[in-house]
Amino acid sequence: MEKNLNLNLKVWRQKNADDKGKFEEYKVNDISTDMSFLEMFDVLNSQLITEDKDPIAFDHDCREGICGSCSMHINGRPHGPKHAVTTCQLHMRSFNDGDTIVVEPWRAAPFPVIKDLVVNRSAFDRIISAGGFISINTGNAQDANAIPIPKDDADEAFAAAACIGCGACVAACKNASAMLFVSAKVSQFALLPQGQPERHQRVSEMVAQMDLEGFGACTNTGACSAECPKGISLTHIARMNRDYIAASFAANEK
Amino acid sequence: MTSKLNSKIPEGNLEQKWTKYRSTVPLVNPANKRSLEIIIVGSGLAGASAAASLAELGYKVKVFCFQDSARRAHSIAAQGGINAAKNYQNDGDSTYRLFYDTIKGGDYRSREANVYRLAEVSTNIIDQSVASGVPFAREYGGLLSNRSFGGTQVQRTFYAAGQTGQQLLLGAYSGLQRQVGTGNVKMYARHEMLDVVTIDGKCRGIIARDLTNGKLERHFGHAVLLCTGGYGNVFFLSTNAMGSNVTAAWKAHKKGAMFANPCFTQIHPTCIPVSGDHQSKLTLMSESLRNDGRIWVPAKKEDALALREGRIKPNDIREEDRDYYLERRYPAFGNLVPRDVASRAAKERCDAGYGVNKTGEAVYLDFAFNTIRYGKIEANKKGINNPTDEQIVAMGKAVVKEKYGNLFDMYEQITGVNPYDQPMMIYPAVHYTMGGLWVDYNLMTNIPGLYALGEANFSDHGANRLGASALMQGLADGYFVIPYTIGAYLSNEIMTKAISTDHEAFVEAEKNVQGTIDRLLSIKGTKTVDYYHKKLGLIIWNQCGMARSEAGLKEAIANVQALREEFWSNVKVPGDANSLNPELEKAGRVADFLELGELMCKDALDREESCGGHFREEHQTEEGEALRNDEDYKYVAAWEYFAGTNWELHKEELIYDNIKIAQRSYK
Known part of the structure; x- marks a missing residue:
């Protein structure tokens, strides 16, 4: 059944390839368990825009698990905690109320960061x-x-x-x-x-x-x-x- | 026909037109090809296949895509399959039958010559794809497997599980990357085309923005091919990728290219229903599922209510209390009626109060029946006499898993419900757009040198596209049509030297693009881009979706105009123009949708008939079927843009020499 979650997020922010980058903390509330992980990020971004802050850049396109764009490293695992699921198909029912979720870009020298969670x-x-x-x-x-x-x-x-x-x-x-x-x-x-x-x-x-x-x-x-x-x-x-x-x-x- | 529209359909018998034309179209000699530059925008099936094929011929090609790699274009998400008139099943298929099914499926609103050519080259596509290593599904004998799709009674659909688009695109992409490796194609990923450049009436290049650093670039080309897909995202919620947009086509439209049949949009009957306000996109469940799934709603309203309130489960409803409404209304085609028919039928049941899901906007797609059928076949194959019900179901599930495993997994990810045990819930959603840039037989728009391929053009699907025909058209245009037809234009361009991008037309176009970007960033209003996009989507969905009426469309036009005005005075676009800024990209795209939305309603208002996906409530039969008006509307509506969002209608009369047009019947 659908529930609502309040979550703490630690997200990697990096202006561009030259910037050193650091984690920023955010809170999001009333996140429906029916949302996808990226829809939760949509909520966060719209919150940031309203607060006159820079929204978080991340790659995504089809949101059906097939284009291969989405690429979030979630709690230390590429595409998060579920097996055989892309970030876009990960849903919030895989998380619990009060969780702290750490989100980073792919970390690999041949994949330099372009901005925030977007890599080349x-x-x-x-x-x-x-x-x-x-x-x-x-x-x-x-x-x-x-x-x-x-x-x-x-x-x-x-x-x-x-x-x-x-x-x-x-x-x-x-x-x-x-x-x-x-x-x-x-x-x-x-x-x-x-x-x-x-x-x-x-x-x-x-x-x-x-x-x-x-x-x-x-x-x-x-x-x-x-x-x-x-x-x-x-x-x-x-x-x-x-x-x-x-x-x-x-x-x-x- | 107005003088501005010359379809350039070759003379001669339908069967001979393409063969003859192909053999007589002017050629460009190999030495000259090396000095002719072609710009291709979009890297989906049409763009990637055109780029690979044209580069192989020796042209200098530049490819642009907004994604980080050509492989991510939205063709990748096509699921069910690709049609071809191979007749491998010996079930009576032929070029003519594929041609006929496509014209009929499109409700007699497409060009005979184009569609016949499409059916002719369909077989070459399968050969080409297999040769380039596309792993289509095969039978145990090692030959290719086929399945059924809507709107036809033969099995002509080739597939690779539920990932046919992915496999075909990766095939075309590998051909493209091979040419990138040889230097014949220069690839510009993370670039968005923001204007076309015309000089003396001919298309001579584009303005593109490097999305990583915001720099505007000018690129010259002897010809420009827009392979930029459809405009379904005008509805906000659709099965399109988040980035799919109309911008390239729309900029071309505003530079003079006519936009044809914009109101012909396809609502796909089998998508996962909306779950809440947070929804960012909708997910398709392939039409191939209608092969093996049966669609039903409760026959009793009280059961529907109990299901909505969660008091009972679908499996509690007895067989005699289920209404398999497609099988009831259309016994000849049953669950395999075309998409527009299936979608309207679902809406009719839900509007009448028989819908399920919390919202009452869903119907069931049930695999129980065929799971058991497959289980019994497997038991027979394995020589198991008197199998238990559990054994039958387990073996049946294994067969269903092999055919549709990835789709079932996706359904479970999204809904949290296991579709092997309970019927899926589905509801119609925006999927494809038949309308697009007007093109002639050569796939050239009315601007010389500017072409549109694949979903971006209007040409082959009439008022409704049949399943598994989008992949066919994209690859037909790119692999087998444009390499020939582009010669008709470029053979006259061999004396044209590359034009300097310092030319005033380039300078002017870049200045306009910069102006729009600056304006979007300067508004600093209070509402996000998504806020306006969602509002626009609702207007178009409610008034220009599955059912349209004069009053609704007039209201929608006024509402879109008002929303557009508000957008330009109150949108909030954060950040700057000199770095990766996804909100700015979105803002530019939504600005174009806000103009397109008006034209769609205008086109729908003007077309006083129902045909295919365009259903005007005022025009229906007593049984609620679409009622065409061939006397007055047997034409392509091509709209010419004038400053200040004004349009003039041009009509291209459709001529049927080979098919007797009739009311479409799937009963």
Whole structure:
């Protein structure tokens, strides 16, 4: 049943990339448990505007858990306390009256803060540009049913492709590693016949770009997968590692 | 037809028009393509696919999006699927049938030639997407799977669970990023287009604002493509993303591009109902759920009341006391009637007092029946004789989970109710806009060099879009139409050198944009942007939503005008123009919605008939169905803007040579 909550918030405020930043404390009252976490932030922002204070900047768009924009680190966990849920789909019924909630941006050197809770995740786009595609120009495709693909492979490729590119994996990782994100894309194409011609080149170039962007190494802690709102599996990292080694040997043979 | 509107539909038989046109449209040679610059605004299905395809051809492309990455455009949220006339199911599908279903579904208010072309290229889209690695759902034999959608009796919808838009967009996005990597596309994320620049009557570029630092930028292009989506957020509450807006299209409109059929908006029947005043957006439950869910309300008013007051639960209502009103009213199509029909039917039941939820504004979407059906099939497959009821339900739930798992999870997140055990509650909500910038067969607006693709144009869906056709149109326009049709214009532009952005037209446009920003920041009033947006949304929802009347629309026009005036004297926009300022971005968008809202009502008032999503209470059959007036309104209403929010109507007569128009019947 719907209830109303009074909450204390500690929110990271940072004017721009150069600013040092600090926590500010706010109180919000009469928050309905039916609200989403971001709707609670809407209430707070409208309160701040009315008080002639600067509202808090945060990324959000679809509010359906699919665009990957929202990116709040809530009480020490990316996207908050619930498993497999984005910030926008987190609802206030997951909190209790009187709670203190700490909200920070993603913390990772390759994701510099733009303002408050907004970070720059363009490194992910550059990794995709390095090889996260199948090089086929529009108009060259054969009939879609020409190559049957075993259902299990198609399902597994889909599970990998469900990644929303939010960056929670990086934020969760003590090394700020992007292995889960990169391996999801590598896996998707590695599992499909269409992805085979560029399989080795793809993994080599995406990993090289990932390193260039300054993401850390993977130490198999598994925090990334545990915090991933789409439940992307660690097996993709294993698959990518295998492919990467295979690609290195293949390159040595030439 | 007025001289300002030339649809440029090629001569010849319907079946031959596109093939012939494609083979004869002027070409630009590869060397010249390298010196032609194309600006694309928006990176959804239409924008990303156009950008990748045009860059592959050799054009120099710049892409702008307001999100932090091209991958976040709102196409990503499309759930159910994409139509294509593949006839893989051997159930009688064909290009003609997809064409016919789309024209009929649109209630005979779209162009035959455009829709036929759409149906023709639909099959190429599936091939293209699969080749680029889109993991569509497959059968055990390894071939692609299909499902049913509203308004058709064949299974032609391709899908990837409830995330088809995501998979298709990521496919197009990967093609776009590949071109970014090669340097053929320059990407401008976190940029918002705030004006188009015209020189000597031709579109020559845009003014964009870098949202991270507020800097205004001038960009030249030989052509500009607006792939900026629809304007459903005029209603405040809609299934659109929070940032979806009309600004790019509206700025083009104010520079002379005509806006067509603005009152044709789609209210989607299956969305999660409003829960309270805090609501910031509404969430769709995919139309594909109507495959397996049955829609009902209590047959007795006292049951509806008891449900609203929480005294009984939906599963307490006996089978004979349920009214499966879609199956009752439309036996031939049942739960799969088109969206406009399903939405009005839900409203009719709720208005008559049979609605559920606290508010009385909801109906049930129930999976119990098909859960059991699937459970029995599974039991059969596994050779379990005499399965228990529990076994059947458990196995049935597993099947439902595989088909719709992510949607069911989302429903539970939002409502806190488990839809595997209790029927979902749903209610219609604003979802899509069929209206948009007027374009000719080439997808060019009436401003030479300015194009509109995807939901941003008006062209293919008439007065009501069929489910799974938005993805089809976005990708058709971007992958397979614009790469050809843009040659018709650019082949005459090869001598045009890049124009300096110091040109007075650029200077003037930037000055106007700066003026608007300064004005918004200087008002320093007392009410937030959202306050005005919500008020506008309520006016439009109540008077220009699922049912419209002359008196209501006239009142709405006056109310929107008054609200707009108040907005410009009392809105409070905090912060400055030189840093990331989401409130300022919102203010600019709401200012445009406040003008568009008036035009929508004006268009709805002018169209004295009911068709598709446009339902005028004065024009209905005795059974409450939409009553078209083909004699007087078989046209596209294209509105030309004049200073001070004044408009002039231009009509493009619709000609049906191949389809006999009739009253739409789904009975």
